[in-house]
Amino acid sequence: MDNEEVVCSCMNVTVGMIKDAIDNGARTFEEVQEATSAGTVCGICNDAVQEVIDKFIQG
Ligand code: FES
Numbered sequence: 001m002d003n004e005e006v007v008c009s010c011m012n013v014t015v016g017m018i019k020d021a022i023d024n025g026a027r028t029f030e031e032v033q034e035a036t037s038a039g040t041v042c043g044i045c046n047d048a049v050q051e052v053i054d055k056f057i058q059g
Contacts, residue, residue: 001055007048010041015052022056029053 003016
């Protein structure tokens with residue numbers, strides 16, 4: 001997974017930004033959403049955001 005890959009195009013949130021949020025303590029979709037604004041506009045990226053979260057949390 002490329003850190004530069006945009007997961008949420010509405011808010012221009014990348015894989016790396018989601019990873020940073022998790023490194024800073026975010027554990028749920030809601031916490032990542034709060035930290036990065038990913039998924040706050042159209043919602044179409046929600047599954048993809050969750051997938052990235054799962055991947056980093058499971059290591
Ligand atoms: S692509 Fe993420 S809210 Fe629209």
